[in-house]
Amino acid sequence: MFQRLREDINSVFDRDPAARNFLEVLTNYPGLHALLLHRLSHRLWRANLRWLARSLSTFSRWLTGIEIHPGATIGRRFFIDHGMGVVIGETAEVGDDVTLYQGVTLGGTSWNKGKRHPTLEDGVIVGAGAKILGPFSVGTGAKIGSNAVVTKEVPAGATVVGIPGKIVKREEPDTADTLDVDPERREAIRRKFGFDAYGVSEDMPDPVARSIQAMLDHMHAVDERLERMCQTLRKVDASYREGELPELRDEDFAEVLDDACKMPEKAPATEATEKAGEGERRD
Structure with a gap:
């Protein structure tokens, strides 16, 4: 005890x-x-x-x-x-x-x-x-x-x-x-x-974050497999030339994020503008 x-x-x-x-x-x-x-x-x-x-x-x-x-x-x-x-x-x-x-x-x-x-x-x-x-x-x-x-x-x-x-x-x-x-x-x-x-x-x-992570994992896996395929092709055919993929710039993503952040702020102004336009058309 x-x-x-x-x-x-x-x-x-x-x-x-x-x-x-x-x-x-x-x-x-x-x-x-x-x-x-x-x-x-x-x-x-x-x-x-x-x-x-x-x-x-x-x-x-x-x-x-x-x-x-x-x-x-x-x-x-x-x-x-x-x-x-x-x-x-x-x-x-x-x-x-x-x-x-x-x-x-x-x-x-x-x-x-x-x-x-x-x-x-x-x-x-x-x-x-x-x-x-x-x-x-x-x-x-x-x-x-x-x-x-x-x-x-x-x-x-x-x-x-x-x-x-x-x-x-x-x-x-x-x-x-x-x-x-x-x-x-x-x-x-x-x-x-x-x-x-x-x-x-x-x-x-959260579900959205997990879905995005799953897509990023899939993209990463596809990229790795393509890289191995290209390496194999170069071994089989010495004349094979691999094209370069377009570069992803941080500035492009920054612009998208900035636009997404500004969208809620623009909505009220656009609505007010439309109402003003309707008032002018009535006059």
């Missing part, structure tokens, strides 16, 4: 740099209080003392703002940071070394009596406000971004963001063999679209 308590307290020190000493963690961390009370209520639940277990769970919710059903199964070194608004359903299963931030819901999508809540495997991190809904598994070491809504199984090591949740990173990086895209360049982009436990960062991917 005391060994498990020490493990739980040490997990707070490992994952919260604000924790200063043993007494502070034991007396001022609602996530730890909710976990300890849940361990007791879960024992009562398994002993078929259901009313007493639910009553203790209700008291824990009133005390900590964290609602954990006594039927939920929680592993070792579980840590809830801040904790307010966390809800964990009856058939939820949480592995070892899992971290939840405030506002997380491990909920169900049906009223069936059976398994209806998610299973979080070891080492999962769930960002603030995320909702994981349904009887599926979130793989070992996966990360769920803040405010994400996840309703499908998540593979091990993946990072999921958005509504609905989309995978932006996998444990094994996607190979670039099919498109001949530089894997280091793709990995740099992947790191840019990383996990964020709080809020939405400026670098979160």
